[in-house]
Amino acid sequence: MSESMQLTSPMLYTYEHPRPSVTVDMILFAFQNDELTVLLIRRTHDPFAGKWALPGGFVGAQEGLYEAALRELKEETNVANVYLEQLYTFGQPDRDPRARVITVAYFALLSADEVAQQRIHSGSDVGETRWWSIYALPELAFDHQQILDYALQRLRWKLEWTALGFLLLPKEFTLSELQKVYETVLSQPLDKRNFRRKILAARVLEETGNMRAGDHRPAKLYAFSAEAVELEQARRRFP
């Protein structure tokens, strides 16, 4: 501890300091086939060549962190137009075996529409891109498992405390589908009547008038109202 003090202390407020690399890593969650999934890429280069990792990359000299996250996402996975939320910054000195790399993690919820539209594909530097079920993950590169665990906590928190679960669904959805999202993410069954009462009380959903046809009794379709969502997002405790 005192060694590092002497290293850096005399230089305070000059700009001659060890400069780490800074990256952004993105955790993209989606809901597919009744499973919570996360988007991973397969690394082509060392370190961890062949291993799966969160999409991410270096922050450019003249771009903000959020912009870097959007750019890398587009480049590596062709995903665009998502709302990213800063998650946490991970900076253990040894988290990258080659150099000091500090990473700012972002996460996003992708609606089923977005997953379908994005035509996700791998960028030139990326081996392969695919969605993985949260419950059957491969071994991850770096400390990405830890980052993912943390993102999962945050996601659970979000669903426990806000009515924003529909962000993982298509534009129109049934209440049963929404309940399924909540049950899957929170890993617990919910009472149908109480769930409906509660989610409707949040006043972010409105009936579209359409029905979901299917094998059985058709279900009313709901959508969220943009204004209400802004309110709900404004209620976020950690912007």
Added chain:
Amino acid sequence: MSESMQLTSPMLYTYEHPRPSVTVDMILFAFQNDELTVLLIRRTHDPFAGKWALPGGFVGAQEGLYEAALRELKEETNVANVYLEQLYTFGQPDRDPRARVITVAYFALLSADEVAQQRIHSGSDVGETRWWSIYALPELAFDHQQILDYALQRLRWKLEWTALGFLLLPKEFTLSELQKVYETVLSQPLDKRNFRRKILAARVLEETGNMRAGDHRPAKLYAFSAEAVELEQARRRFP
């Protein structure tokens, strides 16, 4: 946007990238004279020489972010043994006029005991160190006002949702003192009976058996129990 893509994209997963400087900045809150206060230092060097700023400094090559925060705090202000919580990472490209500097902000609540004990003084690189009332702040350097605003949001959230307000008080305190903390931070009067019922229901406080003598009826003194606090902190939504 596409310019910066071309700048950095071809180098993905090599380590030849613009490397920003990375700093930590600390927001230390304390409660003094019925006011919420924050610890600031006066800058001696440009940029913003003479302006007040959050204590902070560069992250060493081989130290974690948290360790860097502790070290800088000790160096600049002589504050030690505080529990820091990561707040947010600010990385707008122009937030430092001279170079690209990304900062990871931490915040901490200092008890009145700690404020008294710490013998806060300025490190060699720091002009002056003092506590400022939140409601009478000087103009701050960089984007530190923005960072502070965000920290205040988080602090309010913390007091709204947890019983951790006593972190800002000395070891022993009366319920009235605790209520005053909550009222000050939340900027709203609270009902005495409801406040007491609620805070006692959280089961983190215990009577010490001592009384606070004073001009009027003596008040029971309370302390928090360490185990209970761990529980309460474990309840934190964002570790």
Added chain:
DNA sequence: ATCCTAAGTGTGAAGTTGACACTAGCTTTT
């Protein structure tokens, strides 16, 4: 002894949460 001031205490009404079971409406099968 009286006054002043802060400490300390309880209740009822309103709202919220949680447990719980049946009917409605469509498709498929026979």
Added chain:
DNA sequence: AAAAGCTAGTGTCAACTTCACACTTAGGAT
């Protein structure tokens, strides 16, 4: 065309929580 199968959809009561609200108690100062 009737029955079976399956999912959608709905209401109530009890327990608990929240909120508003006012008086008594204990010490210090005079």
